[in-house]
Amino acid sequence: MGSIYDLENIKNNPRCVDVKPMIVIINLAGAPLSFLLLIVCIIRMARNKKKSFITYIIFFIFFSEIMNTISKMLQLVKYIFRDTRMDNNPNSIETPRGIICQIQIVISIFSDFCSLLGTLLLSFRCYDLIKNKKKFFDKKKRRIISICLIICFSLIASISFLFIDRTITRKSVTYKFDLRDRCCYWCWLDHFSSLICYSLYLIILIFIIIYACKTNSFLKQKSKNILEQSVVFMEKSNDNNTEKNEDNKTNQEEKGMITKEDKQKVKDVTFMRIKVLTYPWVGIIIWGLSTVYRVTDDIIMSKIDYIEENEREKGTIEEQKLFAEHPGFQFFVELFMVFHTILSSFRGILYGLSFIIFEDKCFGKYFRKCTYDCCCKNEDLEKYDDMEENNESDSTGISAEGILIESKASETNENDKEFRPSHMSNVVILKNN
Numbered sequence: 325m326g327s328i329y330d331l332e333n334i335k336n337n338p339r340c341v342d343v344k345p346m347i348v349i350i351n352l353a354g355a356p357l358s359f360l361l362l363i364v365c366i367i368r369m370a371r372n373k374k375k376s377f378i379t380y381i382i383f384f385i386f387f388s389e390i391m392n393t394i395s396k397m398l399q400l401v402k403y404i405f406r407d408t409r410m411d412n413n414p415n416s417i418e419t420p421r422g423i424i425c426q427i428q429i430v431i432s433i434f435s436d437f438c439s440l441l442g443t444l445l446l447s448f449r450c451y452d453l454i455k456n457k458k459k460f461f462d463k464k465k466r467r468i469i470s471i472c473l474i475i476c477f478s479l480i481a482s483i484s485f486l487f488i489d490r491t492i493t494r495k496s497v498t499y500k501f502d503l504r505d506r507c508c509y510w511c512w513l514d515h516f517s518s519l520i521c522y523s524l525y526l527i528i529l530i531f532i533i534i535y536a537c538k539t540n541s542f543l544k545q546k547s548k549n550i551l552e553q554s555v556v557f558m559e560k561s562n563d564n565n566t567e568k569n570e571d572n573k574t575n576q577e578e579k580g581m582i583t584k585e586d587k588q589k590v591k592d593v594t595f596m597r598i599k600v601l602t603y604p605w606v607g608i609i610i611w612g613l614s615t616v617y618r619v620t621d622d623i624i625m626s627k628i629d630y631i632e633e634n635e636r637e638k639g640t641i642e643e644q645k646l647f648a649e650h651p652g653f654q655f656f657v658e659l660f661m662v663f664h665t666i667l668s669s670f671r672g673i674l675y676g677l678s679f680i681i682f683e684d685k686c687f688g689k690y691f692r693k694c695t696y697d698c699c700c701k702n703e704d705l706e707k708y709d710d711m712e713e714n715n716e717s718d719s720t721g722i723s724a725e726g727i728l729i730e731s732k733a734s735e736t737n738e739n740d741k742e743f744r745p746s747h748m749s750n751v752v753i754l755k756n757n
Contacts, residue, residue, distance in 0.1 A: 328348075329345075330509065331348070337506050338643055339661075340506075342658055346662060347662065351396055351510065351669050354665075354666070358393045361677075363390070365676045366383065366387070380467070381445055381449065382446070385438075385442040385446070388434075388438035388439045389671065391435040392439070395427075395428045395431035398424055398510075399505065402505070407421070414495050414500065415496045416494045416495065419501075425505065425511035426490075428511040432482075433478075433521065440529065445470060448535055449461055450539050450600040485513055492514050492517065510668075522614075529608060536601055536605065543600070547593040547594055550593060610674065613664070614664055614668070617660040617663065620656075628643050628646065
């Protein structure tokens with residue numbers, strides 16, 4: 325058995341000797357808080373009677389993130405059993421803590437693939453809704469098949485990676501399952517398997533970025549088109565007497581005007597841009613930073629951790645020697661280890677807050693206005709004045725006869741409610757012309 329604070333033999337772990345207490349606290353706090361917030365978000369989403377396919381995808385992502393928090397909280401179960409980390413046994417010998425470690429690995433990989441592939445599906449669905457008239461996932465059968473394929477692939481991948489890990493580290497003493505949590509406070513794959521796994525993560529992440537950028541570009545162009553079609557340019561004299569110049573031409577300038585309704589329409593499209601990109605960019609930030617840490621650690625530390633049986637002390641000495649000769653590298657490793665721990669433990673909170681800000685009627689209104697004011701400002705829009713609707717002239721005497729570009733209504737899809745949250749019924753759903 326042992327203490328959940330788990331600082332025993334910390335001096336024998338130079339890669340995390342300075343930050344292990346912080347890592348333990350982050351995990352003990354982050355995983356339960358993420359679990360509770362995700363449960364609250366799921367309950368609030370379930371109470372909404374009208375659910376789109378995007379809502380179900382978010383459901384799926386939240387459930388996969390709950391699995392991730394469970395894998396972290398399983399760490400506490402280990403301390404019921406005897407601490408076998410310092411036993412000089414190879415990884416082929418099963419122990420209760422080693423079995424729990426393997427369960428953590430399978431659940432973590434399953435959760436990771438489900439979250440990433442779910443985010444990719446969400447990005448593709450958003451792009452498909454906005455760009456295409458015929459939507460691929462309109463048929464219920466395709467929706468079910470897509471979710472089932474993600475689950476099956478994630479399950480097969482998680483079990484396969486564990487099998488590869490067990491094969492590679494069968495004789496290892498310095499990197500057996502009992503020791504995998506000595507710094508991270510939860511278990512993960514061996515370095516070779518981890519590199520392959522994160523390579524797959526990176527491929528999925530690239531596709532997420534591609535669809536996120538395509539969606540952003542399309543909505544940005546649509547916002548610009550609405551603005552160009554809605555702005556009215558009126559002729560305005562530079563002085564009240566309308567003096568003529570030497571060429572007998574009126575010295576005039578053009579002033580852009582736009583109705584409040586059209587201005588709101590542009591703001592709504594801009595806000596929709598932010599909303600549909602929230603989940604993809606949360607995933608990109610989390611997995612991008614995690615990949616930097618994991619790949620660096622796997623490449624550099626693999627030679628030390630793969631030392632086989634009867635050489636555990638040699639592995640510790642080599643590790644201490646490496647960090648003693650490169651203190652800057654030790655600082656880098658510990659710093660990114662803390663960042664990685666924060667992202668892994670609190671990523672459920674990041675997904676949950678994304679839902680609260682953009683979807684939830686009760687809590688979101690307190691965050692939405694700030695987000696709207698900060699992120700939805702359009703410099704091109706702000707330079708135009710408001711125009712009174714249904715009036716032929718305004719208080720300055722600008723004539724309607726001076727209109728150079730007439731306002732045009734943009735094409736909308738009133739029946740499609742995929743992007744239309746309950747708190748914002750006036751959001752415009754754009755379709756390809």
